[in-house]
Amino acid sequence: xxxxxxxxxxxxxxxxxxxxxxxxxxxxxxxxxxxxxxxxxxxxxxxxxxxxxxxxxxxxxxxxxxxxxxxxxxxxxxxxxxxxxxxxxxxxxxxxxxxxxxxxxxxxxxxxxxxxxxxxxxxxxxxxxxxxxxxxxxxxxxxxxxxxxxxxxxxxxxxxxxxxxxxxxxxxxxxxxxxxxxxxxxxxxxxxxxxxxxxxxxxxxxxxxxxxxxxxxxxxxxxxxxxxxxxxxxxxxxxxxxxxxxxxxxxxxxxxxxxxxxxxxxxxxxxxxxxxxxxxxxxxxxxxxxxxxxxxxxxxxxxxxxxxxxxxxxxxxxxxxxxxxxxxxxxxxxxxxxxxxxxxxxxxxxxxxxxxxxxxxxxxxxxxxxxxxxxxxxxxxxxxxx
Numbered sequence: 001x002x003x004x005x006x007x008x009x010x011x012x013x014x015x016x017x018x019x020x021x022x023x024x025x026x027x028x029x030x031x032x033x034x035x036x037x038x039x040x041x042x043x044x045x046x047x048x049x050x051x052x053x054x055x056x057x058x059x060x061x062x063x064x065x066x067x068x069x070x071x072x073x074x075x076x077x078x079x080x081x082x083x084x085x086x087x088x089x090x091x092x093x094x095x096x097x098x099x100x101x102x103x104x105x106x107x108x109x110x111x112x113x114x115x116x117x118x119x120x121x122x123x124x125x126x127x128x129x130x131x132x133x134x135x136x137x138x139x140x141x142x143x144x145x146x147x148x149x150x151x152x153x154x155x156x157x158x159x160x161x162x163x164x165x166x167x168x169x170x171x172x173x174x175x176x177x178x179x180x181x182x183x184x185x186x187x188x189x190x191x192x193x194x195x196x197x198x199x200x201x202x203x204x205x206x207x208x209x210x211x212x213x214x215x216x217x218x219x220x221x222x223x224x225x226x227x228x229x230x231x232x233x234x235x236x237x238x239x240x241x242x243x244x245x246x247x248x249x250x251x252x253x254x255x256x257x258x259x260x261x262x263x264x265x266x267x268x269x270x271x272x273x274x275x276x277x278x279x280x281x282x283x284x285x286x287x288x289x290x291x292x293x294x295x296x297x298x299x300x301x302x303x304x305x306x307x308x309x310x311x312x313x314x315x316x317x318x319x320x321x322x323x324x325x326x327x328x329x330x331x332x333x334x335x336x337x338x339x340x341x342x343x344x345x346x347x348x349x350x351x352x353x354x355x356x357x358x359x360x361x362x363x364x365x366x367x368x369x370x371x372x373x374x375x376x377x378x379x380x381x382x383x384x385x386x
Contacts (some may be wrong), residue, residue, distance in 0.1 A: 009116050029055070029277045034083040034145040035264070036074040038180045043295050044087040044262030046168075047118065050292025051299075054285040061193055061281070062069065069179030070150040072101050075110070078267060085115060085266045091153040092265045092310045093236055097343055098372060099385045100152030103365040105352070107370075109344035111268035113313035115275055116282050117260030118304060120298025122200040123216070123242030126161050126197040127184070128376040131215030137217045138164035145196035146183035154180060154216050158196045160234035160256070164219050178245040190211060198261050199245025199254065200294035208246040217249060218255045230257065235384060236309045245293060260305060275315025283319065306330040311337035340381055347375035 024047045033055075045067060052063030066073035066083060073283035077083040086092075098109035128134045130254040132143060136266035140162065147169070148154045163169060164266045175192040176184040181196040184203035188210045197204055199216060219226050223241045230237055240258035243250045266275060284300050289298045301323060306312065311334045312320070320326035327359070350370045356364055 009200055009269070012218045017180070029059065029061045029281060031060070032062045033085075033278070034066060034077075035085045036068050036077050036083045037087040038074070039067040039088075039179055040145070041067060041206075042183055043122075043198040043201040043293075044089070046293040047203055047262060047289075047296045047299070048087045050289040050296050051282070053287035053292060055281060058285055058288060061280060069181075070101075070148060070229070071153055072150050080111070084270065085264050085278065086179065086262055087262050089153050089261050089263065090157065090259055092263050094152050094156070095343060096310055096344070097385060098348060099369070100156065101150055102152075103368055105356070105360065105364055107353070108348040108368075109341065111341055111345070112265050113268050113275075113312055113316075114308070114310050115264040115271070115279055115313055115316045116299060117263045117304060117308070118295060118298035119258070119260050119303045120200070120295040121242060121249070121293045122198055122242040122255050123215045123240050123245065123256045123258050124157065124159060124196070124198055124237075124261060125219075125254070126194050127187070127197050127199070127204055127207060127246075128217060129207070130215040132193055133212075134193070134217065137161060137219070138167065139168055139217070140194060141171050142170055144175050144191075144193040145169075145193045146186060147174050147176050148180060148183055149176060149178055149299060151180065157234065160230055161196070161219070161235065163233045164223075164230040166229070167319070177235045180186075188242075195201060198284050198295065199248055200245075201241055202294075204246035214247045216245075216254050216256070219257055222256045258310060263310075264288050264346075268313070268317070269312065270313065272313075272315040272318070275313045275314075276318050279316040279319040284321065301325060307333045309337070311341070340376070340379075343375055343379045344372060347372050350375075352371050 020214050025183060033047055037048050045065060048065050055061040055063050074086050074088050075095060090113050094100050095114050102110060134140060177186055181203060184207060186192040187195055188207055204214060217229060235259040236259045240255040242248050248254045273386040282299060286300060307330060315324055351368055354369060355367055357369055373386050376383045
């Protein structure tokens with residue numbers, strides 16, 4: 001069984017004092033709402049601050065943000081009902097699939113739902129100190145690359161980008177950090193050479209302004225071999241031309257990869273009216289927060305990818321239908337994703353009661369990975385993780 005930091009549980013306990021109780025109609029938010037998020041300085045945190053400012057000024061609603069150093073620390077308060085939502089990353093997909101940090105006996109597949117996502121002009125990539133001669137991802141061979149404890153999303157993305165250049169963790173010098181912010185501070189201080197991030201994160205701007213400087217190696221669309229390797233590891237990535245972020249501009253675009261980031265996500269059992277009201281606020285207040293933080297323009301309604309890899313919540317769908325942007329095709333896709341979650345949930349229940357009952361640790365997780373792959377294959381679905 002995995003063990004988690006006291007910080008994560010402290011965050012959950014602290015959140016108890018934040019939520020309290022509040023009546024809610026279909027049209028309004030409680031006076032205080034709470035989201036867990038990446039740490040201070042991260043893109044999701046900065047964008048949440050901008051959204052919270054708009055909510056306070058126009059709705060009188062206080063948005064409390066609880067920073068979490070890793071995916072588990074951000075998810076624990078949401079699962080316990082201590083925060084309303086998570087402003088996170090592609091851990092939504094890993095949680096849904098029950099893999100990596102969510103493959104232990106105390107987690108398993110999570111019934112995650114999307115509220116909205118940000119698809120901005122900012123790519124995701126491996127930021128590299130510009131004083132070590134690296135120009136391409138292949139040049140990272142033998143260099144120091146950050147790996148974050150209990151942060152499967154960040155680490156798997158790093159692994160996928162390395163794979164696009166034919167590299168693995170064994171080809172680089174791994175330097176472990178306790179959190180995302182620590183890894184970027186580590187580049188600035190010379191402890192490590194590269195780390196994964198959204199290019200608009202505050203830490204990237206700090207590195208760009210530091211003596212070490214910053215470069216983002218590209219994954220050009222024309223490099224079909226690189227893209228085949230990347231998609232094989234991480235099918236949620238899409239090609240994108242980034243024009244916003246540290247060291248990136250319309251005049252100096254970045255050709256690389258992107259997935260919705262940040263994502264505002266909830267558990268499936270989150271109140272429909274609350275999610276509807278939260279989605280409505282996100283849509284209606286967009287003009288007030290879109291310029292409030294780098295990348296915040298990506299929350300626009302017209303930028304939503306309604307056929308991504310994790311299903312949307314019914315409360316959000318109600319708002320999208322009112323706005324006239326939700327189609328039968330999108331609903332069919334969403335239903336298919338929920339069916340996938342149902343297959344995974346059933347497989348998890350059967351596994352814990354059967355083959356996994358007497359297993360623990362790595363043996364449990366290995367057997368679960370095999371069981372989930374078998375269940376998905378039997379249902380005619382791609383396991384992805386085998």
